[in-house]
Amino acid sequence: MRPIAITVGDPSGIGPEIAVKAARDPRVVAVCRPVLYGPHTPEALAAFPVGEISAESATAAYAAIEQATTDARDGVVAAIVTAPISKEAFALAGHPWKGHTDLLAHLCGAPEVAMMFWSERLRVVLATVHIPLRDVSAALTHDRLRDVIALTARSLPSFGINTPTLAVAGLNPHAGENGLLGQEERDVIIPAIQDAQGLGVNVSGPFPGDTVFVRAARGEFDAVIACYHDQGLIPVKLIAFGRSVNVTLGLPIVRTSVDHGTAFDIAGKGVADEGSLVEAILLAARLAPHA
8 A cells, every 4th residue: 555645734724624534535545545744633733723824824734745745755655645725824924835836846846837637527737827817918928838738748648648639728718819809829829839739749729718628528628728727727616626636747746636725714613525635635546656
């Protein structure tokens, strides 16, 4: 039974509760040996406020992630699975990272990473992540989009998709309507797609964002590259909330996570659903042999 690290996330949120529940789930213990990182016992959690943004909680969450990442890189654990952290708490504690993805890239020294949400019906990779909507156009550069497309194509064989067919969503309504509704498709997205095709990637687009995810969910594409956070996550969570899994592509270790946040409003009440974390652990166990 390969050991898999489960970081409990922000101890003021639901992370410790769902981590303990998931670690005891029969489906989990059948495929791996879960190892919890971070405060999760009643005695340890008593040191942290419940359901509140706290710098102390962020510091504890960071320490757990750092140790689990070190252990994964050293081969002590086969993969890491992360419960949710609070971006506000991280900022309050002085940490510069906006979430797990950029933190793990920093800890692993990985120059090129991307966030993918995996579900059986729909897979989505984000070209830009945690930035204001007004900054998306500037961040969506030719090189960034080309590299995310290529990274996705290289990564999907580990999930059993050996010859992936990819689609790229347009940034503007109707994918820009040939420049009538925006220039990004013509100036950035189409050239990036063409360059990725030149690298041998089976990718097409840009397709209007209001139809491409429907086509992918029906099986026409193995994954969709979305231009920004909500463009990609709204369809995934509509179709598979609680069952989709956040996967970081491009790391030298396997990392999966839940599809939800810290849920401070129900922290400490014992009612949190561990389903997404269970799915994340099962996927990590499936991917770990490919690490």
